[in-house]
Amino acid sequence: MHYRLHITPQQSSDPVSFILNKLPKSAPTSTRRINFLKTVWPIICTILAELDAHQHPDSDEQQYYNPDPGRAFLNWIDPPSSDHG
Numbered sequence: 001m002h003y004r005l006h007i008t009p010q011q012s013s014d015p016v017s018f019i020l021n022k023l024p025k026s027a028p029t030s031t032r033r034i035n036f037l038k039t040v041w042p043i044i045c046t047i048l049a050e051l052d053a054h055q056h057p058d059s060d061e062q063q064y065y066n067p068d069p070g071r072a073f074l075n076w077i078d079p080p081s082s083d084h085g
Contacts, residue, residue, distance in 0.1 A: 002015050016044060020044070023037075024077070028077055034077050037073075038074055038078060042070050046066075
């Protein structure tokens with residue numbers, strides 16, 4: 001999990017909580033921070049869906065498949081351009 005989230009074990013023994021505890025309360029303005037969140041947020045969503053699927057093995061696993069996990073949060077931190085060309 002550390003590898004998937006680009007977090008070293010020295011940074012945190014619990015990488016999911018490490019990331020969740022650093023989520024912004026307001027939309028970030030730093031390009032570096034936005035890019036970091038755009039990288040790790042879909043991974044976090046996928047990991048949480050995998051954990052949920054393991055906890056509910058009798059459920060239809062299709063419900064856990066999302067080709068674009070975390071899109072609402074990603075749109076909040078980096079809104080799509082409203083330029084229609």
